[in-house]
Every structure is written in structure tokens, then in C-alpha cells.
Amino acid sequence: MKPRLALLMAGGLAVLAGCGTSPPPTPPEPSVSVPPIPAQLNGAKFKADPCTAITLEQLQSIGFADNGTVQRGQDGKCLIAFGRLVEVTALWHPVLEANIGTLYRDHASGRHSPKNWEEVTINGYPGVITEIEENAPLSRDQGPLACRLALGVDDTTLVYVGAETLGREEAGPWKNDPCGAAKKISEFVLDNLRS
DSSP: OOHHHHHHHHHHHHHHHHHHHSOOOOOOOOOOOOOOOSSOOOHHHHHHOGGGSOOHHHHHHTTOOTTEEEEEETTTEEEEEETTTEEEEEEOOTTSOOSHHHHHHHHHHTSSOOSOOEEEEETTEEEEEEEEEOOOGGGGGGOOSEEEEEEEEETTEEEEEEEEOTTOGGGGGGTTOHHHHHHHHHHHHHHHTOO
């Protein structure tokens, strides 16, 4: 092989090798308009004990049955059960969205696509209904079975409020309106985390 041709081939291989080592450019984050938190609430209190977000007495005051039980679960969860099937939960996900801004950005970029996306405002605070469990096709006129709402309470805390009513009497006036229940319960969450 002629020296000049060998030099050109070696240079070409070096250029090709250099192209393979550069990481691809990172796509820019999508531009997202995130609703502001009007006043910082006590998210640290909620993370320390998720059951500070809602009380059994508050749920009973809006029509849930008198036989509720409170269970402090693992992984940042508080569960209030009424009978065997009706449940209200307040929880946070340490490995998922840390705050309302992260939830919006993840949704816009497709990294986390919840089953539903309905933006709501609860007493001035931003929230998103992220999951609605629909009723069976023949019972759709009776409303959904369950609903989950993500509520921004401060710049570092997202509270997930869930209501699983399943059309049961234990849920009182909310038996066919779990999203209405989740919104009302979120009002209590805001009040309870003000201190």
C-alpha cells in the first residue's frame, strides 16, 4: 500500500472513530406553562405522616360512612377504608413526580402519561386529575368507580388524593362521583397542611 493512501485511510478511520464517541445532543425540555403555587404549605408535615392530610371525621362530615378505619401504609400512603370496598387515600410517590412542575413537564415530554389529564384548581392550588376508573359499559350512566387527583401544595410536594367509591352506599353522596369526592377531599388537604 502506498504511504499516502495508508495515511488517508488512517485519518478517515480516526474521524469515524471520533464521530462515534460524541453523545447525541439532548433534546430541549418542552416549554410548559405550570400554574403557580399561591402560598407554600407544609409538605414536610405530609411526607412525615400522610395521615395528616385528611381525617376520618372530615370524611364523615361530607357523607362517608361512620365505620371508617385509618391505616398508615408504607411508601408514603394513608388509607381510610369504609367497609371492604370503599377507600380514600392520600399518598406521595418519592420515585415519581416530586412537584406539580415536574408532573407537567413529564406529561408534556411523554415521560409519564397518566390515563387522564384534566387540569383543576382547588381553592387556588393547581391540580390534575390523572386517573379515572370508568364503570362497566352498561353502567356508565352511574358514573366512574374511582378517581385520583394530584395536588401541588408547595414547590417540592405533590399530594395524590384518591377516592374509590365503586357505587357503594358507604361513600354516601359520592358513591357515583369519585372525582367530586377527590376535589372536596383536596380542600381538606389544603386546610390541614396550612400549619
